[in-house]
Amino acid sequence: MTFDDLKSLVASAEYHKFLKVEPVEADPEKGVVVLKLAFDPAYTIFAKAGNYHGGVTAALIDVAGAMACSVMTGYPTPTINLRVDYMQAPRRTGLTARGEVRRIGKAIGVADVTITDDAGEICVIGRGTFSTVDPRPKLMTPEA
Numbered sequence: 001m002t003f004d005d006l007k008s009l010v011a012s013a014e015y016h017k018f019l020k021v022e023p024v025e026a027d028p029e030k031g032v033v034v035l036k037l038a039f040d041p042a043y044t045i046f047a048k049a050g051n052y053h054g055g056v057t058a059a060l061i062d063v064a065g066a067m068a069c070s071v072m073t074g075y076p077t078p079t080i081n082l083r084v085d086y087m088q089a090p091r092r093t094g095l096t097a098r099g100e101v102r103r104i105g106k107a108i109g110v111a112d113v114t115i116t117d118d119a120g121e122i123c124v125i126g127r128g129t130f131s132t133v134d135p136r137p138k139l140m141t142p143e144a
Contacts, residue, residue, distance in 0.1 A: 005071075006071055020040065030100070034064075036095070049091070051089040057084070057124045058082065064115075068101050079131075080130060085124065095116070104132060112125070
């Protein structure tokens with residue numbers, strides 16, 4: 001999957017549009033994807049404090065891991081399992097998620113993701129397990 005294919009995949013997914021994720025880099029040979037998320041007060045628990053809600057960063061882990069696997073397979077890779085470790089709460093900052101494939105097989109892929117803030121500090125790390133069985137016949141076909 002090329003970088004342009006990745007951008008198209010992200011742009012076609014309703015949740016990714018809602019989250020406002022921006023792909024900035026993809027290396028299909030290495031299974032690496034970098035995504036950006038600009039700060040939005042809607043992502044916070046309390047706007048005054050500016051701390052991101054953990055669900056937003058967990059979603060970013062999920063998307064970055066899935067997209068890292070997808071650039072290697074060439075198609076969407078649905079989530080099987082997700083682990084998230086919160087190192088520190090990001091506050092009023094943009095986020096960068098770097099997803100890296102650790103294993104890609106016929107049925108399962110594993111990707112690690114690191115989220116950093118605009119200062120380069122690690123805020124959240126995670127690992128996802130993703131299905132590498134081509135889901136397009138079911139996933140991309142509208143129901144009758």
